[in-house]
Each structure stands twice: as structure tokens, then as C-alpha cells.
Amino acid sequence: MAENINEKPNGQLRVGDNSLELPRVPASCGEDGVHIGAMRTATGVVALDPGFNSTASCNSKITFIDGDKGILRYRGYPIEQLAERSSFLEVCYLLIHGELPTAKELKAFSERIHENRLLHEDFKSFFTAFPAHGHPMSVLQGGIVGMSTYYEYSTKNVLDPQQQEEQAILLLAKVPTMIAYTAKRAAGLPLLYPDASRSYTEDFLRMTFGLPYQSYDIDPEIVHALDMLFILHADHEQNCSTSTVRMVGSAQANMYASVASGVGALSGPLHGGANEAVLDMLNMMRDTGMTVKEFVNKVKNKEDGVKLMGFGHRVYKNYDPRAAIVRDTAHTVLKRLGASEVSEMLDMAMELEEVALKDEYFVKRRLYPNVDFYTGLIYTAMGFKTKMFTPLFALGRLPGWIAQYIEMLNDPATKIGRPRQVYDGEVLRDYIPVRERGKN
Numbered sequence: 001m002a003e004n005i006n007e008k009p010n011g012q013l014r015v016g017d018n019s020l021e022l023p024r025v026p027a028s029c030g031e032d033g034v035h036i037g038a039m040r041t042a043t044g045v046v047a048l049d050p051g052f053n054s055t056a057s058c059n060s061k062i063t064f065i066d067g068d069k070g071i072l073r074y075r076g077y078p079i080e081q082l083a084e085r086s087s088f089l090e091v092c093y094l095l096i097h098g099e100l101p102t103a104k105e106l107k108a109f110s111e112r113i114h115e116n117r118l119l120h121e122d123f124k125s126f127f128t129a130f131p132a133h134g135h136p137m138s139v140l141q142g143g144i145v146g147m148s149t150y151y152e153y154s155t156k157n158v159l160d161p162q163q164q165e166e167q168a169i170l171l172l173a174k175v176p177t178m179i180a181y182t183a184k185r186a187a188g189l190p191l192l193y194p195d196a197s198r199s200y201t202e203d204f205l206r207m208t209f210g211l212p213y214q215s216y217d218i219d220p221e222i223v224h225a226l227d228m229l230f231i232l233h234a235d236h237e238q239n240c241s242t243s244t245v246r247m248v249g250s251a252q253a254n255m256y257a258s259v260a261s262g263v264g265a266l267s268g269p270l271h272g273g274a275n276e277a278v279l280d281m282l283n284m285m286r287d288t289g290m291t292v293k294e295f296v297n298k299v300k301n302k303e304d305g306v307k308l309m310g311f312g313h314r315v316y317k318n319y320d321p322r323a324a325i326v327r328d329t330a331h332t333v334l335k336r337l338g339a340s341e342v343s344e345m346l347d348m349a350m351e352l353e354e355v356a357l358k359d360e361y362f363v364k365r366r367l368y369p370n371v372d373f374y375t376g377l378i379y380t381a382m383g384f385k386t387k388m389f390t391p392l393f394a395l396g397r398l399p400g401w402i403a404q405y406i407e408m409l410n411d412p413a414t415k416i417g418r419p420r421q422v423y424d425g426e427v428l429r430d431y432i433p434v435r436e437r438g439k440n
């Protein structure tokens, strides 16, 4: 528990002849904050913190991470317990509403989602007009922002809790359908309508891999493994994509526009795109015959900016607790699916991890496997193409984006996000007509 706040002093800031007391903002766990809102007025300078390594953007009650101890908790519940005992829809409810649902609440929540998984037929025509070879994250981003038009009724008042809930339900319901349709179109296969008799994750797999002329049966262990992977991705404090959702939402843009911006951020290879980049890295090593040692040396020499994708994290300076769970799940899934080729890739990934964790370059920089290091191997074994990996991350992260957007809008301290800058460009100069600017 936090010590008595009175025993913990406020911050003190001195800039030249100006000084300022920075009121302490107590945390229930993790680092306290100091409020620097008055800093510019009192001292005439602004704080500069590219990447926000030491800067909090908000108070939040949703997710807590301790990067040194490898701790991750959603609304106070340890990720290990939720991964083992909960379900993705239950975790969606927990993140959005703040409490685990009663059986009745979970049934009502799940039914509302199940009833809304169809896409409006005109929306389906629009959504399936994207090029079949287009990157699924670009298609998904376009589809989600398009929801603002087909489901405009739910965006009339972004501050209305009922409209927030409606937007949340429609996103949780329709995003899996959109992702399944994207995978099917890339494969040139027919689209399937949702089947209400199946669970959320099972029916997502059926719409992705099932065919209209044959029944679709899937190992419940595989369904459980994917549902658990969605739980592991569900939220992660103020990461790049979540901060993007909050920033766009702070202008009171609707949830679809804000979440679509988060999809854009997640698509970057330094963020959610890393799971795809890990498979590309392993495939390159296998196809070129490059040894683990040779690759690690390229990374250490920083050749062409090569990084060990799936390694490192801004917050975790210890093993990402999610990566440990995913690695164990990988063994289970690969055994169930008998995916021998993927097993070879898993062995290579584990050798890569073993070599890196012993190497001074990685040890000194506290670089460990993160959530993206092993997930792609499981997705590959399940039959997903590499380009579908980051949309799977986006589906998992959907409840986190939704919960953080709603928390931001309902926080009385929220103001439109508008950072300052330190300008270091040309101070002042007069316009020169083009005829006087020299011949070259």
C-alpha cells in the first residue's frame, strides 16, 4: 500500500531564479506522480521528454505494469490468473466496466455482442471492396473508421454512457467478422455469416477457416489457446496505440475514429507489427541458412538498423510475463496441431532467446522477449498468414482501447491533448521573391 501521502514530500523545481513546488500525485501502486501543469507559467520553460519515458499522460485505474518485476494486472487481477481462468469476453467486461461480471451480466454482455456480429450488407460491400492483397491492418483501420458512417446513430453524443456502450458492443462484435473476411478475401475463399451457436473465439476461427460446403470442427484446446492470447493482449497501460486512442478521443472524436487511429499506431513494426516482423526474421534465417550466432552479431553491430524483433520493451526490463505464458502455450498448441515445420521455427526462436539472454549486449540493455516474440509461431501453427498476426493483436487490444477511451472521456481532468514544443528552427527572416533566389 502507498505510504501515508504526508510522509512523501512534493517535488521541488528550480529553474534559474524561479522555483516551484510540484504537488505529489499518489499512486495506489507503482510510481507516484508530480503535477507539473503550473511549470510553464511559474518558470517560463516547458518540460521536454521525447517518447514520454518519464512523463505520465493521465491517471488510470485500468492496468498496472511493474516492468522490473514482470507484473501485469488488469483492474488489479494478475494476468496469470486471468489467462488461466477467465475468458476473453469476461476480460472485455472487466476492463470496460471495472469489475468481473456476474453470470447474468456476462450472459447479457455476450448476447449483445453475438447479436451484432453481422456487417450491414452495404458495409460489407464497402469493406470487401478494398484490394484483396491490401495489408489487413490498413483494411481494418479503414473498416473501423467506416463504422462511423454505417452506425452513425451510435456516435451522436460521445459523452453519453449508453452510446459509449453501444459503440463498444458494435466494435467487439464486428471487428472479428471484419478480420475473418479480410483473411478469406486474401485466400479467394467465400465469406461465412456468423453462427450464433458458437462461442466468440470459436466462431471467429470458423469464419476465418471454415468453408460453406463442409462442417467445421476445431479442437477446443486451440480455441482456448487463441482466447487466452486475446486476453494477454487486451490492455497494456499507455502504450503507443492506446495513447493515440486517448489523444484522438480527447478532441471528443467518436470511438470508431479514435480506435481506428490506434490501429494505425499498432501497425508499426516497433509496436504491434513486431509479431509479423518476428516471423519474417525467422523465415529469413531459415531460408538463407543464417545461424543464430550470425544474426545476433548483425544485431549487435547494428547492421542496417537490424533489431532482434520481439525483444525489448519500454517498460519491461525483465521477462514480459505475457511472453512466458505464450512460450508455454506454443509448446501445447504445436503438439496438438503436429506442426513440425513450425516446431523447427520454435526451436530456432528458443535458441535465439537463449543466446541473447546470455549476451552482454542484451543483458546490459535489459532486453528480454516481449509479447510478440512467440505469438506468431502459434498463429502460424493455427493456419493464419503472417500478415494476419497484427490484426489478431488489434482484436485482442480492442477492449483496452475501448476502456481507456471511456475512462479518458469520463475523467474530469481530461483536456484536449495539445503538447508544447521546444522550437529550435530559424528565428525570423524576410521573404525573398523567387527571381532573387539564385539560379540553381
Ligand code: SDX
Pocket: 051, 235, 236, 238, 239, 240, 269, 270, 271, 272, 274, 299, 306, 307, 308, 309, 310, 311, 312, 313, 314, 315, 365, 367, 370, 371, 372
Ligand atoms: C509492443 O508499450 C507497450 O506496452 C507495447 C506492447 C503492448 O502490449 O502494447 O507491449 C506491445 O509494442 C511490444 C514491443 C514490440 N516491438 C518489438 O519487438 C520491436 C523491437 N524492439 C524495439 O524496437 C524496442 O525494444 C522497443 C521499441 C520495443 C522499445 O524501445 P525503447 O524503449 O525506446 O528503447 P530504445 O530503442 O531506446 O533502445 C535502448 C537500446 C538501444 O541501443 P543503444 O542506443 O543503447 O546502443 O537498446 C537497443 C537500442 O538499439 N535495442 C535493441 C532492441 N530494442 C532496443 N537492440 C536490438 N534489438 C532490439 N529489439
